[in-house]
Amino acid sequence: MIFRGFTFALRPTPEQAEKFAQAAGVCRLVWNLALEQRRHHWRNYQARTGNNLNYVTQARELTALRAEVDFIREVSQTAEQYALKALDDAFRRAFKGTAAYPQPKKKGVHDAFTVNGREVAVERLNRRWGRVRLPKIGWVKLRMTRDLAGKMTEATVSLTPLGWHLSIGCKSEGEVPDVGGAVGVDRGVAVPLMLSDGTPYRLPETMALLDRRIRKAQRIASRRKRGSNRCRKAQRRVSALSAKRARIRKHWAHETTTDITRRFGTVVVERLRTKDMTKSAAGTKEAPGRNVAQKRGLNRAILNVGWHQIETMLSYKAHRVVRVDPRYTSQTCSCCGTVDSRSRESQSSFVCTACGFRANSDHNAAINILQRGNTPFVEPSIRPAMKRELPSVEIPVL
Numbered sequence: 001m002i003f004r005g006f007t008f009a010l011r012p013t014p015e016q017a018e019k020f021a022q023a024a025g026v027c028r029l030v031w032n033l034a035l036e037q038r039r040h041h042w043r044n045y046q047a048r049t050g051n052n053l054n055y056v057t058q059a060r061e062l063t064a065l066r067a068e069v070d071f072i073r074e075v076s077q078t079a080e081q082y083a084l085k086a087l088d089d090a091f092r093r094a095f096k097g098t099a100a101y102p103q104p105k106k107k108g109v110h111d112a113f114t115v116n117g118r119e120v121a122v123e124r125l126n127r128r129w130g131r132v133r134l135p136k137i138g139w140v141k142l143r144m145t146r147d148l149a150g151k152m153t154e155a156t157v158s159l160t161p162l163g164w165h166l167s168i169g170c171k172s173e174g175e176v177p178d179v180g181g182a183v184g185v186d187r188g189v190a191v192p193l194m195l196s197d198g199t200p201y202r203l204p205e206t207m208a209l210l211d212r213r214i215r216k217a218q219r220i221a222s223r224r225k226r227g228s229n230r231c232r233k234a235q236r237r238v239s240a241l242s243a244k245r246a247r248i249r250k251h252w253a254h255e256t257t258t259d260i261t262r263r264f265g266t267v268v269v270e271r272l273r274t275k276d277m278t279k280s281a282a283g284t285k286e287a288p289g290r291n292v293a294q295k296r297g298l299n300r301a302i303l304n305v306g307w308h309q310i311e312t313m314l315s316y317k318a319h320r321v322v323r324v325d326p327r328y329t330s331q332t333c334s335c336c337g338t339v340d341s342r343s344r345e346s347q348s349s350f351v352c353t354a355c356g357f358r359a360n361s362d363h364n365a366a367i368n369i370l371q372r373g374n375t376p377f378v379e380p381s382i383r384p385a386m387k388r389e390l391p392s393v394e395i396p397v398l
């Protein structure tokens with residue numbers, strides 16, 4: 001089974017946008033009511049009797065509520081059921097310990113509603129435009145940037161800083177075919193992504209430009225009086241620009257991962273450490289020149305958030321993904337296997353201190369990652385300089 005997601009910008013009429021907001025509002029209300037009911041139930045009954053309150057019981061109450069309250073009936077029932085299901089999932093994740101306890105939803109924060117794919121129809125009108133039929137709302141125009149593939153499972157309408165968007169989940173039969181070959185992917189320093197065959201993937205130039213514009217907009221917002229209309233306007237500009245940057249980055253990640261997975265069946269990546277995801281873009285002491293430092297900072301900052309996205313995309317697009325230990329990949333010589341931090345002559349060039357092998361340091365690391373993908377991991381050979389730092393192990397006398 002292959003699952004794919006499609007996102008389109010919606011162009012609702014003012015009345016339709018009003019209906020979107022209403023549907024999102026009712027779903028938020030349903031979530032909040034059900035959450036409150038669960039808390040109350042837990043405090044008063046469940047802790048004593050052990051009787052559980054689950055999706056089924058709450059969905060039954062929803063049907064009763066719809067019969068009584070007009071504005072709840074005006075919104076698609078499946079959208080409301082999805083809100084209950086989402087709450088049920090949130091509770092399950094919280095009890096498993098993988099997520100925080102569900103919180104009440106606030107107006108204006110992730111306004112969205114989801115309906116079942118069976119109730120949705122998408123049609124193409126012309127080269128640029130299409131339309132979608134949503135329950136209780138009708139046909140809404142959208143920018144049809146690509147064609148759907150597979151069977152629709154669900155559709156979510158959400159309000160982003162760039163307006164209302166539609167995301168559709170599709171599933172189709174079959175497995176991802178193996179195109180053969182293997183490649184190592186390194187999160188580079190000079191370039192965001194480097195393949196072991198030497199292909200670099202660079203971010204579009206507009207990213208740097210957008211970054212500057214966002215920083216400028218942030219400066220303007222911080223100068224304005226907090227809580228004022230002018231300040232809010234400036235903050236909206238910051239969030240719209242940030243959303244645009246995120247969209248471009250995601251598009252780039254899609255393009256890049258599609259290109260990689262079309263060329264190689266097996267993709268070897270570094271195993272992600274959570275430490276890397278929270279690491280700041282600082283650490284510029286070995287940077288020669290401000291511009292380089294800035295650019296590298298940018299690449300890092302982008303990848304700090306983007307790498308997880310890229311890994312997720314690779315894991316569903318590639319035939320096979322192998323995750324390897326990332327330690328010493330940038331200090332190991334891909335030619336002779338020697339580990340030495342001094343081999344990193346600069347940020348971008350690698351010269352082996354033992355055999356004299358020269359390469360771009362990201363390329364060298366990518367080759368190491370590929371090699372680790374098809375060889376079992378062994379501790380890299382340790383040079384005498386590093387040996388002293390290791391704790392001595394006492395062998396017990398028997």
Ligand SMILES: [Zn+2]
Nearest residue numbers: 333336352355
């Ligand atoms: Zn070497």
